[in-house]
Amino acid sequence: MAQRQKTRQQRDNLVWAAAKLFRRQGYSGTGLRDILAASGAARGSLYHYFPGGKEQIGAAAVNAAGGLVTETFVELARQADGPADFLHRYSDLLVRWLEASKFRDGCPITTTLLETTPESAAISAAGRAVFADWRGVMADMLRRDGWPASRVPATATAIIAGLEGALLMARVQGSARPIHDTAQALCDLLETNQSRQTRA
Amino acid sequence: MAQRQKTRQQRDNLVWAAAKLFRRQGYSGTGLRDILAASGAARGSLYHYFPGGKEQIGAAAVNAAGGLVTETFVELARQADGPADFLHRYSDLLVRWLEASKFRDGCPITTTLLETTPESAAISAAGRAVFADWRGVMADMLRRDGWPASRVPATATAIIAGLEGALLMARVQGSARPIHDTAQALCDLLETNQSRQTRA
DNA sequence: CATGTATTATGACGACTGGTCTACATATTT
DNA sequence: AAATATGTAGACCAGTCGTCATAATACATG
Numbered sequence: 001m002a003q004r005q006k007t008r009q010q011r012d013n014l015v016w017a018a019a020k021l022f023r024r025q026g027y028s029g030t031g032l033r034d035i036l037a038a039s040g041a042a043r044g045s046l047y048h049y050f051p052g053g054k055e056q057i058g059a060a061a062v063n064a065a066g067g068l069v070t071e072t073f074v075e076l077a078r079q080a081d082g083p084a085d086f087l088h089r090y091s092d093l094l095v096r097w098l099e100a101s102k103f104r105d106g107c108p109i110t111t112t113l114l115e116t117t118p119e120s121a122a123i124s125a126a127g128r129a130v131f132a133d134w135r136g137v138m139a140d141m142l143r144r145d146g147w148p149a150s151r152v153p154a155t156a157t158a159i160i161a162g163l164e165g166a167l168l169m170a171r172v173q174g175s176a177r178p179i180h181d182t183a184q185a186l187c188d189l190l191e192t193n194q195s196r197q198t199r200a
Numbered sequence: 201m202a203q204r205q206k207t208r209q210q211r212d213n214l215v216w217a218a219a220k221l222f223r224r225q226g227y228s229g230t231g232l233r234d235i236l237a238a239s240g241a242a243r244g245s246l247y248h249y250f251p252g253g254k255e256q257i258g259a260a261a262v263n264a265a266g267g268l269v270t271e272t273f274v275e276l277a278r279q280a281d282g283p284a285d286f287l288h289r290y291s292d293l294l295v296r297w298l299e300a301s302k303f304r305d306g307c308p309i310t311t312t313l314l315e316t317t318p319e320s321a322a323i324s325a326a327g328r329a330v331f332a333d334w335r336g337v338m339a340d341m342l343r344r345d346g347w348p349a350s351r352v353p354a355t356a357t358a359i360i361a362g363l364e365g366a367l368l369m370a371r372v373q374g375s376a377r378p379i380h381d382t383a384q385a386l387c388d389l390l391e392t393n394q395s396r397q398t399r400a
Numbered sequence: 401c402a403t404g405t406a407t408t409a410t411g412a413c414g415a416c417t418g419g420t421c422t423a424c425a426t427a428t429t430t
Numbered sequence: 431a432a433a434t435a436t437g438t439a440g441a442c443c444a445g446t447c448g449t450c451a452t453a454a455t456a457c458a459t460g
Contacts, residue, residue, distance in 0.1 A: 010408090010409090025228075025315070025319075026227070026228055026314065026315035027226070027229075028225075028226055028227075028228035028229035028315075029227075029228035029315055031445075031446065031447085032446080032447065032448090033445080033446080033447095041409085041410095042409060042410045042411065043410075043411060043412090043448090044408090044409065044410050044411070044449090045408075045410075047448070047449080048407090048409075049408090053447070053448065054447070054448090102318075103317075106314065110314065110368055111311075111315060113368070113371075113372050114226065114306065114310060114311040114314065114368060115225070115226035115229055115311060115315070117371050117372050118302075118304065118371075118374060119225075124372060124374075128372055131369055131372060153381065154380075154381035154382075154384050154385050155381075155385050155388075157366070157369070157377070157378050157381040157382055157385070158362060158366075158381060158382040158385030158386065159385075160365065160369065161361075161362050161363075161364075161365030161366040161368075161369055161378060161382045162358060162361050162365055162382075163361075163365065164361075164364070164365035164368055164369070165360065165361030165362055165363065165364035165366075165368075166358075166361040166365075168310055168313070168361075168364055168365075169331055169357070169360070169361055169364070171313075171314070171317050172313050172317050172324060172327045173328055174318060174324075177357070178357050178361060180354075181353065181354035181355075181357040181358060182354075182357055182358040182361045182362075184358075185354050185355050185357070185358030185359075185389060186358065188351075188355075188389060188392050189385060189386075189388060189389040189392070191392065192388055192389070192391065192392055210436090210437085231417065231418060231419080232418080232419060232420090233417070233418080233419095241437085241438095242437065242438045242439070243420095243438075243439070243440080244421085244422090244423095244437070244438060244439070244440090245436080245437055245438075247419095247420075247421075248436065248437070253419065253420070254418095254419065254420095
């Protein structure tokens with residue numbers, strides 16, 4: 001039993017080391033060598049847990065990192081007082097993370113996905129699942145806020161897309177402004193529903 | 201003189217071959233070998249035109265591909281009847297390109313930028329310049345549409361961010377829907393100004 | 401407790417590609 | 431014809447990913 005945990009931990013070490021490196025340097029830019037050094041595991045261990053090699057650990061990294069973001073979304077959606085408040089809280093969080101890493105740590109899955117889609121079916125599938133989860137959290141929140149069902153999916157997608165794009169631009173510019181600007185504009189968008197309800 | 205053109209063309213061949221490959225496979229995922237094969241140039245020629253090596257050709261590729269998109273933006277902004285019409289036209293264009301390439305050709309600069317920012321100062325700088333151009337086109341269009349100056353910059357940024365994020369999600373999902381959804385939501389956002397003007 | 405079987409951990413090896421540089425051949429201009 | 435600009439070919443070593451035979455450990459059974 002103690003062993004089970006220990007091995008599980010080594011596997012996790014591998015995945016999280018990979019996730020961190022992929023996020024900073026990209027998928028192709030990160031060698032197995034780097035991952036092994038960062039996780040303290042040996043070369044063969046990686047192929048024990050991931051017979052599929054780099055592609056499989058890439059998919060696992062997308063799953064793990066994406067899942068962590070999903071958890072953050074869920075928790076924040078629970079705490080927040082509506083979608084606009086959620087956006088403010090999350091964009092603040094994002095900015096803090098970015099600045100703490102000197103704009104090195106962006107979205108933990110986009111870089112890997114852009115490099116490997118659609119060449120790697122496994123990684124693409126992992127990415128699709130993560131995006132679906134994220135949209136799901138947003139959609140739930142919008143519905144709870146009283147949005148008409150017909151507009152929920154598109155708006156949820158747009159919010160994720162906006163955040164994703166803002167994060168990318170913020171990294172390139174080395175500035176938090178794209179995130180603040182985009183969050184502000186998205187909040188304006190969210191108001192449209194408010195005003196429609198008021199008018200109706 | 202004939203040679204001048206020929207050499208200029210060989211240099212261009214290199215840049216465009218690099219741009220195309222970087223867009224599909226990413227920066228690290230593309231070897232100089234691939235670029236040379238695609239452009240028909242020889243190994244040493246690359247270092248004649250780009251003494252800075254891969255990093256320099258990466259920056260040149262971002263410049264070239266980004267510039268082409270800027271031109272498209274400008275032309276479309278001229279033709280379009282306001283920002284909303286622009287969004288519809290551009291998203292249609294995007295979807296056609298995506299489908300024609302079977303969702304392989306996404307944004308020509310994001311992948312390279314995510315992989316290299318901020319490690320490569322040259323590529324990051326090229327990316328910043330391109331994004332600034334894009335925001336500029338959007339901002340001009342919003343101003344012409346009568347937007348209050350105070351809201352123009354943030355909205356322009358949000359539009360670029362939304363398109364960028366939508367393009368990324370569309371690639372991963374292998375579907376045009378994220379683009380249509382995001383464009384729709386952004387059009388809703390653009391209406392907010394309309395309604396404010398009407399109310400005022 | 402002892403023994404045998406899975407499971408897990410290891411690092412050297414090979415076939416290959418990575419980006420870079422040097423040496424040489426050709427073309428254009430002065 | 432000399433000098434400069436441009437194009438070509440290949441050598442170079444560090445690094446890539448994946449495979450393998452082997453060693454160490456954990457677990458289940460008699």
